[in-house]
Every structure is written in C-alpha cells, then in structure tokens.
Amino acid sequence: MSLAPEIWSNTRVRSTPFTSRIEAYGVGAYSVYNHMLLPLKFVSVEDDYWHLKEHVQLWDVSVQRQVEISGPDAARLVQLMTPRDLTKSRVGRCYYAPLVDARGGLINDPVILKLAEDRFWLSISDSDVALWAKGLAHGFGLSVEIFEPTVDPLAVQGPKAEQLMERVFGSAIADIKFFGFSHVDFGGHDFLVARTGWSKQGGFEIYVDRPDLAGSLWDALYEAGRDLEVRPGCPNLIERIEGGLISYGGDATIDDSPLQCRLEQYCHLDAEIDFVGREALRAERDHGVTRAISGLLIDAPSIPSVRDRWTVSIDGESVGDLRSAVRSPRYGRGVGLAMLDRDAWDIGTAVTVESPTGPIPATVASVPFTDPE
Amino acid sequence: MSLAPEIWSNTRVRSTPFTSRIEAYGVGAYSVYNHMLLPLKFVSVEDDYWHLKEHVQLWDVSVQRQVEISGPDAARLVQLMTPRDLTKSRVGRCYYAPLVDARGGLINDPVILKLAEDRFWLSISDSDVALWAKGLAHGFGLSVEIFEPTVDPLAVQGPKAEQLMERVFGSAIADIKFFGFSHVDFGGHDFLVARTGWSKQGGFEIYVDRPDLAGSLWDALYEAGRDLEVRPGCPNLIERIEGGLISYGGDATIDDSPLQCRLEQYCHLDAEIDFVGREALRAERDHGVTRAISGLLIDAPSIPSVRDRWTVSIDGESVGDLRSAVRSPRYGRGVGLAMLDRDAWDIGTAVTVESPTGPIPATVASVPFTDPE
Numbered sequence: 001m002s003l004a005p006e007i008w009s010n011t012r013v014r015s016t017p018f019t020s021r022i023e024a025y026g027v028g029a030y031s032v033y034n035h036m037l038l039p040l041k042f043v044s045v046e047d048d049y050w051h052l053k054e055h056v057q058l059w060d061v062s063v064q065r066q067v068e069i070s071g072p073d074a075a076r077l078v079q080l081m082t083p084r085d086l087t088k089s090r091v092g093r094c095y096y097a098p099l100v101d102a103r104g105g106l107i108n109d110p111v112i113l114k115l116a117e118d119r120f121w122l123s124i125s126d127s128d129v130a131l132w133a134k135g136l137a138h139g140f141g142l143s144v145e146i147f148e149p150t151v152d153p154l155a156v157q158g159p160k161a162e163q164l165m166e167r168v169f170g171s172a173i174a175d176i177k178f179f180g181f182s183h184v185d186f187g188g189h190d191f192l193v194a195r196t197g198w199s200k201q202g203g204f205e206i207y208v209d210r211p212d213l214a215g216s217l218w219d220a221l222y223e224a225g226r227d228l229e230v231r232p233g234c235p236n237l238i239e240r241i242e243g244g245l246i247s248y249g250g251d252a253t254i255d256d257s258p259l260q261c262r263l264e265q266y267c268h269l270d271a272e273i274d275f276v277g278r279e280a281l282r283a284e285r286d287h288g289v290t291r292a293i294s295g296l297l298i299d300a301p302s303i304p305s306v307r308d309r310w311t312v313s314i315d316g317e318s319v320g321d322l323r324s325a326v327r328s329p330r331y332g333r334g335v336g337l338a339m340l341d342r343d344a345w346d347i348g349t350a351v352t353v354e355s356p357t358g359p360i361p362a363t364v365a366s367v368p369f370t371d372p373e
Numbered sequence: 374m375s376l377a378p379e380i381w382s383n384t385r386v387r388s389t390p391f392t393s394r395i396e397a398y399g400v401g402a403y404s405v406y407n408h409m410l411l412p413l414k415f416v417s418v419e420d421d422y423w424h425l426k427e428h429v430q431l432w433d434v435s436v437q438r439q440v441e442i443s444g445p446d447a448a449r450l451v452q453l454m455t456p457r458d459l460t461k462s463r464v465g466r467c468y469y470a471p472l473v474d475a476r477g478g479l480i481n482d483p484v485i486l487k488l489a490e491d492r493f494w495l496s497i498s499d500s501d502v503a504l505w506a507k508g509l510a511h512g513f514g515l516s517v518e519i520f521e522p523t524v525d526p527l528a529v530q531g532p533k534a535e536q537l538m539e540r541v542f543g544s545a546i547a548d549i550k551f552f553g554f555s556h557v558d559f560g561g562h563d564f565l566v567a568r569t570g571w572s573k574q575g576g577f578e579i580y581v582d583r584p585d586l587a588g589s590l591w592d593a594l595y596e597a598g599r600d601l602e603v604r605p606g607c608p609n610l611i612e613r614i615e616g617g618l619i620s621y622g623g624d625a626t627i628d629d630s631p632l633q634c635r636l637e638q639y640c641h642l643d644a645e646i647d648f649v650g651r652e653a654l655r656a657e658r659d660h661g662v663t664r665a666i667s668g669l670l671i672d673a674p675s676i677p678s679v680r681d682r683w684t685v686s687i688d689g690e691s692v693g694d695l696r697s698a699v700r701s702p703r704y705g706r707g708v709g710l711a712m713l714d715r716d717a718w719d720i721g722t723a724v725t726v727e728s729p730t731g732p733i734p735a736t737v738a739s740v741p742f743t744d745p746e
Contacts, residue, residue, distance in 0.1 A: 006402040007380035008413055009680045011696050012499060012623030013404055019680075029379040031386055032405035035499065035622055040381055102511050107504065126385060126408065128501035130627075131480065135505045138475050138649060139512010249408055250385030254503075276511060307382050307392075323384050 009037055016062035017152050017214030021222075025232050033063035033126045039234040046329050049238040052201055056160035057233025058221055061198070061205070062152035067110075067130045070119040073142035076274075078112065078120050080136060083258065083275050085268035089114050094179040094194050098258035098266055099129065104280030105254040106261060107132055109246070111196055113181060113207075121207075123153070125248035136276070152214060154206045156221065160228045161203035167224040169193070176204070186220070187213045198235050200243035200368065237326045241335050244367030246293060251323045251337050257281060259289045260339065291320060294345045295367035298334030298353055300360045303327045311354040312338050312362070319344035322353055331372050340364065382410055389435035390525050390587030394595075398605050406436035406499045412607040419702050422611040425574055429533035430606025431594055434571070434578070435525035440483075440503045443492040446515035449647075451485065451493050453509060456631065456648050458641035462487050467552040467567050471631035471639055472502065477653030478627040479634060480505055482619070484569055486554060486580075494580075496526065498621035509649070525587060527579045529594065533601045534576035540597040542566070549577070559593070560586045571608050573616035573741065610699045614708050617740030619666060624696045624710050630654060632662045633712065635740075664693060667718045668740035671707030671726055673733045676700045684727040685711050685735070692717035695726055704745050713737065 007030050009015050014036045028041035039060055042048050051057065069078055079086050082097040089095055091114050099107040099122075108129045110122040122129055133146045156165055165173040169184040173193070176182050181194035192207040208214050222230060246252050252261045259267060259281060269282050296312070309321040325336030336353070344351060349364040380403050382388050387409045401414035412433055415421050424430065442451055452459050455470040462468055464487050472480040472495075481502045483495040495502055506519045529538055538546040542557040546566070549555050554567035565580040581587050595603060619625050625634045632640060632654060642655050669685070682694040698709030709726070717724060722737040 006414075008402055008404055008678075010404075010623055011679060011682055012620055015680050029381055031381055031383075041379075101507055128504055131501055132504035132508045134474055135508015135510075136512050137508075139509050139514075141512075247385055250383055305381075306384060307388050309384055 007032070013037060016060055017208065017211040018060035018062065018154065018218055021215065021218050022060055022232050027232070034065045034124065036063045036065070038063045039232070040237075042232055042234065045237050045326070048233055049236050049329065051229070051231065052158050052199060052233055052236055052239055054159065055229040055231070056156060056158035056164050056203075056225055057231060058218060059155035059157055059197075059233050059235065061155045061235070063126075064123050064153045065148055066151045066207070067122040067124055067133060067146065068119070068149050069122065069133060069144055069146050071144040072118065073137075073144050074118045074120055077133065077137055077142050077144050078122075079273055080275050081133065082112075083267040083269060083277065083281055085271040085273050086112070087271070087273060091116055092181060094181060094196055096179075096266060098261070098263050099132070100258060100277035100281065101254060102276055102280065104257045104277040104284060106248065106252050106256055106258055107254060109248050109252075109263070113192075113194065121151070127249065150209060150211060152208045152211065154208050154214070154217065155197045155203060156206065157197045157199045157203035157233065158201050160225075161201075164221060164225045164228055164230060165193070165204055168220050173204070186217055189213060198245060199239055200245070201239070237324070238328055238335075241324055241326055241337060242328060242330070242369045244295065244337075244369070246337065247324065251293060256339065257284055259284055260292050262293055289342070291339055291341050292345055293367075294338055294340040295365040295369055296322065296325070296334075296336040296338050296351070296353065296362045297331065297365045298325060298336055298360055298362040300334055301327070301332065303334040304355055304357050306336075310356075312340060312344070313352050313354060314344060314350070319351060328369070331369075334360075334362075335369055336362070337367070380405070386410060389433055390581065390584040391433035391435065391527065391591055394588065394591050395433055395605050400605070407438045407497065409436045409438070411436045412605070413610075415605055415607070418610055418699070421606055422609050422702065424602070424604065425531050425572060425606055425609055425612055427532065428602040428604070429529060429531035429537050429576075429598055430604060431591060432528035432530055432570075432606050432608065434528045434608070436499075437496050437526045438521050439524045439580070440495040440497055440506060440519065441492070441522050442495065442506060442517055442519050444517040445491065446510075446517050447491045447493060450506065450510055450515050450517050451495070452646055453648050454506065455485075456640040456642060456650065456654055458644040458646050459485070460644070460646060464489055465554060467554060467569055469552075469639060471634070471636050472505070473631060473648075473650035473654065474627060475649055475653065477630040477650045477657060479621065479625050479629055479631055480627060482621050482625075482636070486565075486567065494524070500622065523582060523584060525581045525584065527581050527587070527590065528570045528576060529579065530570045530572045530576035530606065531574045533598075534574075537594060537598045537601055537603060538566070538577055541593050546577070559590055562586060571618060572612055573618070574612070610697070611701055611708075614697055614699055614710060615701060615703070615742045617668065617710075617742070619710065620697065624666060629712065630657055632657055633665050635666055662715070664712055664714050665718055666740075667711055667713040668738040668742055669695065669698070669707070669709040669711050669724070669726065669735045670704065670738045671698060671709055671733055671735040673707055674700070674705065676707040677728055677730050679709075683729075685713060685717070686725050686727060687717060687723070692724060701742070704742075707733070707735070708742055709735070710740070
C-alpha cells in the first residue's frame with residue numbers, strides 16, 4: 001500500500017490552511033487530489049477505521065474544491081451538466097449528482113450546493129470540472145461566472161460529530177437535515193455547514209471561506225472534543241469501500257457511465273430537462289447495461305496494494321477488473337470494488353482476482369457491504 | 374523541501390509503464406501530475422542537476438498526457454484554444470502553445486504535435502485540458518473526437534542524448550530537427566520521437582504507445598548508455614528554474630495571462646485567426662501588462678522549500694509573489710521565479726523575499742538565468 005519515496009508539496013501541489021495542524025499531529029501518508037494535498041493515514045488505516053466508527057474525527061478535505069457557477073444562466077448550465085433532475089431543487093439543499101460528457105462518460109460526481117436560484121457550488125471529486133463548465137458556457141454563449149472560490153472544507157465525521165459540533169456552534173446544528181446546509185457563526189463570521197461527508201458514520205462539512213480563521217476553528221473543535229477522543233482523520237479506505245462509496249478517478253473514470261456506476265437513481269433520463277449525454281445514457285439503458293461496479297469479498301487474510309487494476313476472471317476468462325480493495329478487519333479478509341460484466345455480477349458468483357502475488361478466489365457481494373454473520 | 378509522509382499510488386493516482394524500473398533503481402521523491410506519478414528526485418536534486426548537465430538521463434514523463442483531437446473540425450478547435458497562429462503549421466512539427474480561457478487566463482501550456490492536417494496531440498502540463506476541449510466542442514457543435522490515448526512519453530535528456538538515441542534507433546535520429554518529430558522502429562513498432570523536452574540540455578521525447586514494449590525500450594536505452602553514464606532522471610528543479618521554464622499550476626495558473634508569463638511570442642493577437650480570449654488579451658496588451666514572471670537572485674546560501682507563495686516586497690509594500698525557488702549550486706545562492714508588478718520588474722531592482730524563516734534580500738534578474746561572472 002505504501003511507497004518509500006517522499007512526496008513534495010510546492011506551489012503546484014498546494015498545501016491547505018490545515019496542513020500545519022495535521023503535520024504537527026503527524027500525518028502518515030498523503031495523496032494529491034485536485035492539485036492539493038490530501039491526507040490518507042494518521043495512526044494506521046485500520047486504527048483510523050475503528051476510531052472513525054467509534055468517535056469523531058476532523059478531516060482536512062480542502063481538496064474538495066468548489067466550482068462556483070453564478071449568473072442568469074447558472075441554473076441552465078448546472079442542469080446541462082448532470083442527468084439528475086434539478087428542476088425542483090431548493091436553496092439550502094445539497095444534491096449528489098453525476099456529471100457526464102456527450103458519450104455518457106462520468107466527468108465527476110460532485111455534491112451540488114444550491115446557494116441561491118442563480119448561484120451554485122459544485123463540491124467536486126478529482127477532475128478539473130471548472131474547465132468543462134467554462135467550455136460549455138463559452139460554446140453555448142451562456143451568461144455565467146465560473147471560478148474556484150477560496151473555500152477549504154473541513155469535515156467532522158463519526159458518531160460523535162453532532163455532539164462535538166453542538167459544543168462549538170450551538171444547538172442549531174441539530175436542525176440541519178441530512179444533505180441540508182445552514183450557516184453558523186464562528187469568530188464573528190458566518191460559515192456554511194452541511195450535514196454531508198465522505199463516510200457512512202454521519203457528520204458535517206464546514207465550508208471554510210476564511211483561511212485566516214481555519215487554524216482557530218480547527219483548534220476550537222479539537223479542544224472541545226478532547227473528552228470525545230477527537231483526532232485528525234481522513235477519508236478511510238476500509239470504511240469507504242465497505243460503505244460502497246466510489247472514488248472518482250479510481251473506481252470510475254470518463255470511460256464509465258453513471259449507469260455502470262449504479263447511480264441510476266441520480267439519472268432522470270425521461271425528465272423534461274436538457275443535459276449533455278442524454279441520448280448516450282438513454283441508449284445504454286435501452287440496450288441494457290452490460291457491466292457495473294460490484295462488491296467482491298476476497299478470500300485472503302491480507303490484500304496487496306492495488307496500484308493498477310487487477311483482472312477478474314472466471315475459468316481463465318476475463319469478466320472485469322478490480323479497482324480498489326483492502327483488508328477488512330470486520331470480515332478478516334478483503335473487500336473490493338470491481339467493474340464486472342453482466343454475466344458475472346450476480347451476488348454469490350465465484351470469481352478469481354488476478355493479484356500481483358497470484359490468483360485469489362473471491363465472491364460477488366452486495367454493496368454497501370453488510371455486516372458479516 | 375521534503376515531507377516525511379509517504380505517498381500512495383492507487384488506481385486514481387496511476388503508476389506508469391516505467392514505474393517498476395525507477396522504483397527498482399530507487400526513486401527518491403514523487404509528485405502527482407495529471408493524476409499520475411511523477412518522479413522528482415533520484416540521488417539528490419543537486420546531484421541529479423550536475424549529472425543532467427554532463428551526461429544523459431531517462432525521464433519517466435508519462436504524466437505528459439496526450440489529448441488527441443481529430444476529425445473535420447480538429448484544426449478549427451485547436452486554433453480556438455490558443456492565441457498562437459497555427460494557420461501555417463506543418464505536419465511533423467511541434468508547437469509550444471499557451472491555451473487560454475475567455476478572460477485570457479492560462480489553462481495549460483502544451484506542446485502541440487501536428488500528426489496530420491486533421492489530427493493533433495496536445496502534450497499537456499498539469500490540468501484536464503480534455504474537459505475544456507470537450508466543453509468547447511460540444512457547445513460549438515464541432516465535429517471532432519477528443520480522448521486521451523495510451524501514450525506514455527519517455528524523455529532522453531542531456532548533452533549525450535543524441536549519441537544514446539543513435540545507438541538504439543540508428544542515425545536517422547540526427548535528422549530530427551528541434552521541435553520536429555519523426556518515427557523510429559523498436560521491437561517491430563514505429564515510435565514517434567520528437568526533439569523536445571523540459572530541460573535546456575537538449576534531447577528527445579519518445580511517445581510510447583505500446584506499454585508492453587516500454588520496459589524493453591527502457592532497458593535497451595539503459596544498456597546502450599552504460600559507458601555514457603546514463604541513469605534515471607526527471608525534470609530538475611534547479612535546471613528548469615535556471616532555464617526559465619515555467620511550471621503550469623505553480624508559477625502560472627488560470628489567474629495569470631500568457632502575456633504575464635512572458636509568452637507574447639506565442640500570442641498572435643492581430644492574426645486573422647479565431648481563438649477564445651482574444652478580446653481579453655488584446656485589451657491587456659493595449660492597456661499595458663501590469664505584472665510579469667521575473668527572475669530573482671536570492672541572497673541566501675540555502676533556500677527553504679517553497680510550499681506556498683512568498684510575498685515579495687519593497688520597503689514593506691508588496692510588489693508580487695515568489696512561486697518557485699531553489700538553491701543554485703552555480704550561483705551559491707537562490708534562484709527563483711516571481712510574479713512582479715511593473716514597478717518592480719526591472720532587472721537589478723532590489724526587493725525583499727518574505728520567506729517563512731524571515732526576510733531575504735533579492736535582486737531581479739533576467740531569465741533564463743545567465744552564467745554568473
């Protein structure tokens with residue numbers, strides 16, 4: 001899973017307003033995401049996992065950059081970018097939405113925050129969505145402004161997240177609904193807070209638009225949470241695979257459609273809306289999806305690092321590829337996400353995973369992974 | 374300059390067909406560029422620097438992804454994307470070309486390879502140019518195909534590069550002109566080879582479109598170059614700053630124009646061509662450029678790692694910011710690239726660089742940096 005080489009940050013791979021805090025604590029591993037540092041480990045992936053499921057963590061997810069789209073044609077452009085029907089969307093709500101190109105390929109899977117009828121933030125995964133939006137806007141001659149504001153999200157995740165947030169921001173936190181957002185005061189500034197986050201343990205994301213207050217906000221949460229065993233955390237490889245959260249760029253790319261990513265509930269292909277890729281997605285639906293992201297339970301006590309996709313086969317014939325996997329301490333074996341052909345995707349199907357250390361037997365499982373019996 | 378934390382690669386941050394070779398040798402540091410691993414150090418940045426200037430190195434620059442644009446409207450779209458006049462461009466030639474948005478902001482600075490009158494590769498720096506191209510194409514309704522082919526460039530750089538290339542590919546290598554490209558046989562496959570590369574030491578880039586041959590190609594070059602002291606290398610921080618090569622994403626972003634990056638020779642603002650951002654760039658030129666990338670000689674024997682931009686000031690007033698810097702062994706002090714206001718950009722101007730370890734005096738210098746007297 002880990003490489004010996006160092007990683008460097010420079011002005012191209014940016015640090016965040018929280019970098020000094022997590023480096024003082026002792027971050028264990030970094031990745032790069034949207035041209036910025038993303039922590040991936042603190043104590044160990046497994047220790048971080050158990051802690052996340054029991055306590056509360058502060059996550060530096062500044063890498064979730066915002067693409068702000070505003071102006072008279074903003075709602076039209078945002079709708080053009082996603083098959084999710086946003087015609088009844090409301091200000092103050094968040095919408096998970098696949099973005100697709102003309103061929104129906106996935107460009108990104110942001111959470112869209114509707115700030116006003118004519119102003120949106122797309123809280124993006126790892127691709128330069130602003131360039132896609134600018135290209136469309138210019139080509140169609142739309143009246144919009146598109147830019148990346150200075151917003152560095154701080155996630156507070158885990159079962160004690162609400163308790164911690166209330167201590168710092170007051171009881172109004174409890175009123176924020178799942179995938180809703182509101183504003184809270186800290187240091188005399190209104191911060192946008194949403195009940196969202198890239199874990200299944202519950203929690204919030206604070207959209208920090210004042211880098212000068214980021215350190216004191218972090219410290220306030222840290223101090224208020226000492227008896228809750230708060231500590232720095234990050235998106236956790238085990239927890240997110242068990243929860244079936246796909247990682248854009250790894251589990252899915254522009255060569256995969258949202259239907260193949262099992263995001264059909266966010267694809268309103270018959271709605272009276274105009275979006276790029278509608279014909280392609282309708283054709284795929286009508287012909288029948290031929291492959292899809294599926295869960296795998298992998299029968300090995302430890303799992304090598306998945307650096308490249310591994311072929312998945314039945315009787316020596318390829319039926320797809322594994323894109324992420326890790327040892328699950330709950331199962332005592334591997335859990336993984338694979339893109340599997342229709343012939344192979346039924347739950348319970350026996351397959352073989354061609355790992356770099358040799359073939360491993362595996363079984364197709366439902367995602368999110370359920371607790372082992 | 375370095376951080377203790379590890380970097381991880383996974384299927385989101387891809388390894389390359391050469392990763393096994395450079396890890397076997399012992400790569401010292403990685404960055405991530407275009408969602409892929411980019412080596413940044415082997416022995417040490419300074420040792421790598423001297424070696425590059427004396428011998429020959431193999432660089433895994435797979436991160437220079439190709440955006441292929443083909444079809445009846447390909448030439449029109451490529452021209453739309455850059456202020457460089459490509460009307461007289463020729464098949465078989467490479468063109469360094471800034472790409473700009475409607476506001477004149479730099480989107481990328483690729484080398485464009487004209488493969489045919491209706492087929493181009495944009496060999497890109499660190500941003501998702503394919504999304505910008507797809508957005509424009511869709512909005513304007515252009516008849517083009519846009520995708521990222523499986524091409525992993527391998528650069529052969531340094532004064533002995535031509536000698537090494539001739540040994541492996543034959544004397545036809547010598548006929549390739551600067552910024553020209555041709556095809557050579559290896560393993561029964563035609564590889565595109567250009568006389569280009571991100572150093573000022575001369576050399577070639579091999580566009581490896583057969584990952585299955587990448588390892589044997591690397592090995593053949595390595596074996597043939599033993600007596601030339603060939604070794605793995607990478608873009609070198611010292612050499613590229615001394616040579617004045619800007620790093621997109623670090624030294625320049627979408628908030629900077631190509632005129633501010635001193636790329637006016639690639640901006641044909643009065644040519645009879647249609648490109649996005651023309652009005653903005655013309656207005657900037659007509660009003661006069663107010664800031665520009667400038668060289669700085671920094672009077673300190675060692676230079677802290679530049680992780681965030683440092684303010685550059687005169688008498689306590691900001692006149693710009695430093696974006697890259699490193700100790701130059703030739704100068705025995707720092708060399709850097711800064712975006713400086715017009716008032717401060719004259720060569721010889723005395724400024725102060727506000728480094729995290731305190732202010733350092735510096736002097737504006739011409740780029741490329743000339744040899745110290």
